[in-house]
Amino acid sequence: MKNEDLKKKIIEIVAPYVSACGDDERIADALIAMAFEREHELERRLAEAEHRAEVAERALEERATYCAMEGFDYFSLTTVAVEARAKELYNGWVQRAEKDLAKEKRNDEH
Numbered sequence: 001m002k003n004e005d006l007k008k009k010i011i012e013i014v015a016p017y018v019s020a021c022g023d024d025e026r027i028a029d030a031l032i033a034m035a036f037e038r039e040h041e042l043e044r045r046l047a048e049a050e051h052r053a054e055v056a057e058r059a060l061e062e063r064a065t066y067c068a069m070e071g072f073d074y075f076s077l078t079t080v081a082v083e084a085r086a087k088e089l090y091n092g093w094v095q096r097a098e099k100d101l102a103k104e105k106r107n108d109e110h
Contacts, residue, residue: 006032051101058097059090
């Protein structure tokens with residue numbers, strides 16, 4: 001639906017309630033603007049979630065590679081020192097994934 005068609009439809013709906021004040025067109029414009037703001041916010045949140053998912057996926061891939069090379073899974077052990085090391089490793093994998101994605105994005109833009 002085009003913006004003008006949407007505006008006409010909204011005016012049809014709100015006119016009986018506000019046309020005496022002459023605000024129907026202004027209200028239609030405000031409602032359309034609110035809809036676009038919400039759509040933009042949803043798109044931003046979706047992009048953010050997709051980015052976090054991609055970072056997590058890459059970090060977990062590094063974890064799998066690391067654990068395979070080491071011959072065991074740090075995350076299955078329970079000592080405090082090993083848990084601390086596991087968190088340190090995972091944070092490093094996340095940071096590296098963030099850097100790699102940012103670099104890929106810059107390369108795609110050029």
